[in-house]
Amino acid sequence: MVDLIKRAKELLESSAVKVVIGYEQGTGNKTRALFVEKTEDADKLIFDSRCIQNLAAYVTKKEVKEKGKMAIAATLPVMRSIIQLASEFQVNDNNLLVLGITPESNLIEFANLVEVETFVHQYQIEIDARNKEMLDKLAKMTSAERWKFWVDELAPCFKCYACRAACPMCYCSRCTVDFNQPQWIPVPSTELGNLEWHIMRAMHLTGRCIDCDACYNACPLSIPINLLTKRMLVDAKEHFGNYQPSLKGDNLMSTYKPDDKENFIQ
Amino acid sequence: MNIDKRLVRKDSLEKLFDILKRNSKTIYAPFTKNGKSTFRDTESFGAISTGYIQTTESAKDIAFPRTEKLLDFSKSKEGMSVKGTDLNDIPDVILWGVRPCDASGIGELSSIFNWDYKDEIYINRLSKVTVFGFSCSKSDEYCFCTSVGGNPGNTAGSDILFTLLGEEGDYLAEIITEKGLAVVDLAQNLFEKTDISGKEKFLAELPVKFSHEDIRLKLDKFFESKEWIEQSLRCLGCGACAYVCPTCACFDIQDEAHGKKGSRVRCWDSCGFSHFTVHTSGYNPRNVQSARWRQRIMHKFSYMPERLSVYGCTGCGRCSRACPVDMNILEHLISIQEVTV
Incomplete structure (x- = not known):
């Protein structure tokens, strides 16, 4: 991607940003995240259909954020994640510049996150045909059949939390599942512990999940956990309206205002 | 025999x-x-x-199951009763x-x-x-x-x-x-x-790609290397590598209680997690991902050979295959061998 390499070099040379987050060729046929801090390393940047990791997971990572202002090569799902993160006060125009990659693989420049939001809003979040079919199949099952499906699917889960680590929206410095005094979610990987963990995760992501499949792609056991968040996307739409990440912070399922008149949350 | x-x-x-x-x-x-x-x-x-x-x-x-019940406990007016695992089971x-x-x-x-x-x-x-x-x-x-x-x-x-x-x-x-x-x-x-x-x-032909002895010797002087920071920047801190590893043995002990009774359970743990071995005081001995990644390599290629006379890696490559962000242990070990201290 010549345009991206050129732009990354300009941004680093002019010190407009300290680090450019993009993709490089990995080992085997894999691609992986690249953090370009020196202009000469920008030549390693690539972009092709294999580049599906949601790089927005890195913009809240302490070690990356500490480098200073970031630029990020952002596909549509990454841009959506960034808008959602901005609405949750995790990134802003002072610490992040978006180098957009359109669905047609063209580089698109944005002056600020408002422009990113406008771009993102041109596209509806659509569940792909294969997963839609799976959701329909699940919806047609009896509750006992569906329960069995999930018990079987989640049985191999060993709680490595790759799903959580790969998700841009799972940026809590301490996750509910890591508390043991008091304990909210059973820590062991057991039938109940696995079910509770994945249901809790899907609930926490409802109205925030932008349907990028990062959780599923990261799972070393390929458990279709993204079906849970997809189902919530469908249900939330039906009951609460269409979801688009928004800088206004008018989240589908919750609101938060620093000047909230209620004080129990402060 | x-x-x-x-x-x-x-x-x-x-x-x-x-x-x-x-x-x-x-x-x-x-x-x-x-x-x-x-x-x-x-x-x-x-x-x-x-x-x-x-x-x-x-x-x-x-x-070494992912979840191992160590004992059952129950509390009553008479006190606490504890029943250990029956090894005959x-x-x-x-x-x-x-x-x-x-x-x-x-x-x-x-x-x-x-x-x-x-x-x-x-x-x-x-x-x-x-x-x-x-x-x-x-x-x-x-x-x-x-x-x-x-x-x-x-x-x-x-x-x-x-x-x-x-x-x-x-x-x-x-x-x-x-x-x-x-x-x-x-x-x-x-x-x-x-x-x-x-x-x-x-048998499969598999050329030797590095020397584990050389890695061990190199690690003696490698603790402060910047290589750990560079290698681990893309690591997301999950436990996939540790959980698929045949030799990773770290575990955490949890009490799973319901009302007045419950079980004490041993669960797998991973040095990749940000809260791994956090002290009760709140102090975190490895508070950045690079220190956690270093722990993984040092444990397998320095601490285990030193204390147990075995290496903690069998070269199965599972961690590299399972990693969602292409942390490839073979590539990283070769880098460690090549980098000048």
Whole structure:
């Protein structure tokens, strides 16, 4: 991607940003995240259909954020994640510049996150045909059949939390599942512990999940956990309206205002 | 005992499986779901996955389960009552289809669980396991057993090691231990006498890619290297690498209580997690990902050789295959070997 390499070099040379987050060729046929801090390393940047990791997971990572202002090569799902993160006060125009990659693989420049939001809003979040079919199949099952499906699917889960680590929206410095005094979610990987963990995760992501499949792609056991968040996307739409990440912070399922008149949350 | 070599015909493996089942043996064998393979209690020979280079999960679960109940407790007016695990409840298991890098990992895991404290549950579980190793006739770019002292036909850790003798599908069976011999006794006629001696030409060719001795020596002066920061920047801090590893043995102990009774449970833990070994004071001894990544490599290639005289890596390459962000241990070890301190 010549345009991206050129732009990354300009941004680093002019010190407009300290680090450019993009993709490089990995080992085997894999691609992986690249953090370009020196202009000469920008030549390693690539972009092709294999580049599906949601790089927005890195913009809240302490070690990356500490480098200073970031630029990020952002596909549509990454841009959506960034808008959602901005609405949750995790990134802003002072610490992040978006180098957009359109669905047609063209580089698109944005002056600020408002422009990113406008771009993102041109596209509806659509569940792909294969997963839609799976959701329909699940919806047609009896509750006992569906329960069995999930018990079987989640049985191999060993709680490595790759799903959580790969998700841009799972940026809590301490996750509910890591508390043991008091304990909210059973820590062991057991039938109940696995079910509770994945249901809790899907609930926490409802109205925030932008349907990028990062959780599923990261799972070393390929458990279709993204079906849970997809189902919530469908249900939330039906009951609460269409979801688009928004800088206004008018989240589908919750609101938060620093000047909230209620004080129990402060 | 001396290794006894026998020929097992292609069709005899299924017969062996059936005979073991008729003798009420529990058999754990590779089972594939969603394209990923793991060892599961298997009732039929046809359900066993074949043709894999390596199973996605290691076989360590059999002796060191992801969730191990240590004791049950209940509280009443009379006080607290505690009931420990009954070691007699542990079943006899045949572990079928284990690759040599996995089987040899059992030795490394055992050295940890027999170190300063003899872990009775682990020791008892392992004593009930008979390992059927299967040599490797194929390898991939993630394999590096030959760089850490192993090889595709390594007998270490197996009770019987089967080596596929070319396309005809017959196997050379090396009967390595008394446990292996006990299985042969159940199906004598399936283990034919043979004069085949060499198996090397049937094994995967895997050139040595680095020297684990050199890595160990290098690490003595590598603790403060910036290489850890560079290597770990893309690491997301999950536990996939540790949980698929045949030798990672870290665990956490949790109380799972409901009302006045509950269980104390041992669960796998991973040095990749940000809160790994956080002190009760809140102090985190490894508060950045680079320190956690360094711990993973140092533990396997420096601390274990120093304290236990074994390396904590068998070169199975599972961690590299499982990593969602391409943290490739082979690539990183080669970098460590090449970087000047």
